[in-house]
Amino acid sequence: MDVNLPKVEYDLQAHSELRFEVEVNEPIQLELLEGTAEIYGSELVKGCVYKFYRGRKVAVFTAKETPMVLYVNVHAGLEQMRDQAAEQKSRGPRIMLAGPTDVGKSTICKMLVSWAARLKRTPILVDLDVGQPDLSIPGTIGASVIETPVDIEEGYNLSGPLIFHFGHITPQNNIDLYKVLISRLAEAVSMRAQNIEQTNYSGVVINTCGWVRDGGYRSIVHAAGAFEVDVVVVLDQERLYSELLRDMPEFVKVIMLQKSGGVVERTRTVRETTRDKKIYEYFYGTREQALYPHTFEVQWSSVKFFKIGGPDLPESMLPVGITLADNKTKVVSVTPSRNLMYHVCSVSTANTEKEIIQSNAAGFVVITQIDINKESVTLLSPSPGPLPFPYLLVMEDVKYNDELRSAIYKK
Known part of the structure; x- marks a missing residue:
């Protein structure tokens, strides 16, 4: 109204x-x-x-604002590289945005793919920000071909995004798994680009997380190598720019741009609210386009719960032949209990337990009730049961209490 x-x-x-x-x-x-x-x-x-x-x-x-002119110039440079790729029947440009939190990385990614789509390009957007992702819910990384400009009111118009389960809202909680998933996503993106000529010419735009020190920096370098980037744009941090200029191969162009003057720092509360809202909209949609999720009961015998990553142990306590990295990327069975209440779970497309890390997520559910006597769980799901796959990957850091939060967003 x-x-x-x-x-x-x-x-x-x-x-x-x-x-x-x-x-x-x-x-x-x-x-x-x-x-x-x-x-x-x-x-x-x-x-x-x-x-x-x-x-x-x-x-x-x-x-008219100076940073905007610079962003448009980056787009113009990418367009020249796309034209050259089309002429030579080669791969298009791959650009990665890096910088600390709240410098406008996601905004510039939206601009670059929108400007490209307005020229009938179909670039692939890659989102490695597990805390504030644009392509899916928190605790995931993913990629999607962008065929149309970002809708002014609705945001991205996604068609079949490829999403991988991480399970945490910061890479710091399992940096070894984060790097493994980056490599897996890079392989999938390259395969998809090779199969679609126009997308291959259009290139890839990569958004990264805001952790740029220590392990975060190493994950940025790892992502640059995994995706074989041509250009790295650093926003608003001289130190990161100098380090990447030092560590990137000579053929990778590293440039630094200032952030927009309108970018503001988000508080922890704002970030938490944004994550909750992202999960709510996955199940219930938006005011403009409402969705109607389903609730159904599942017996424990028909599903298997897992998490990825063993407990933090000193190297001396690990089994012979198992490294710390192996321990943090192993698939661990989870026994159903009341501790799983309100956890978000990824529905894995894996056919076997060995395929879990390499497999993408088919969708997400939330555990809303657990009945120990009946040995069953009740799930909130975007589609009616039964589940299409039996493996549920528990997100350790991502919870959603539907009863509390839906009341907030329906106002």
């Missing part, structure tokens, strides 16, 4: 950027009156009224 909201005119051409977050129940309406402007690379239509509901963060840009 439309509501009559007070009108506020904002001279975007003078300020170059407008950012806002919807914190009220009523939608915020946005209309471009004069000039030109974009949201994440998608151009606003003059006179069209856009609505943004609670929880949405929006950034409206013109191309």
Whole structure:
């Protein structure tokens, strides 16, 4: 239902950027009156009224601000590389965005793939940010071919994204598994690109997490090698730029760009709320496009619960021939108990236990009830039962209490 909201005119051409977050129940309406402007690379239509509901963060840009000009120049350089790839029947450019948290990496990725899609390109977007992912729920990494610009109101229009289970909201909790999954995803992305000529020419845009020190830095270097990147863009950190300039091969171009002046630092509470909202929308959709999940009971005998990664042990206590890395990437059986309440689980497409790490997720469920006497669990699922696969991978750091949070987002 439309509501009559007070009108506020904002001279975007003078300020170059407008950012806002919807914190009220009523939608915020946005209309471009004069000039030109974009949201994440998608151009606003003059006179069209856009609505943004609670929880949405929006950034409206013109191309007059200096960082925006630099971002457009990066896009122009990628386009030249794509044209060259098409002429030579070779692989298109692969660019990776790196930098600490809250410098605008995800925003620039959206811009780059949207600008490419507006020119009929079909790049692959790779998201390695397990804490604040755009392609799936927290605790995962993934990739998707982007065929259309990011929708101004809805965000990415994804078709068959490839998602892998990690199970934590920071790579620090299992850096060995994180690097294994990066390599597996890189292999899958290369295979998909090779099978689609236009996508191969269009290249890959990679978003990374905000952990850039110690193991986080090593994971960035690992990702650059696994995806065989051509360009690394560092946002707003001289030290990271110097380190990557030192450690990247000579054929990899490392450039540094300043972050947009409108980027703001998110609090821990905001990050937690964003993660909860991402899970809620996976099951229930948005105000504009509602979804209706299902709840059903599953006997323990028909499913198997696992987690990836053994307990933290000193190397001297590990079995002979087992390294610390092996221990953190092994598949561990989980006995059903009340401790699993509210944990999010990935439904693995693996056919055997040995294939679990190498297999992608078919979808996600939440354990909402556990009946010890009946030896059953009740699952919240986006589709009706039975489960298409029997292996459920427990996310150790990702929980969702549907009763509490659905009441918040339905307001």
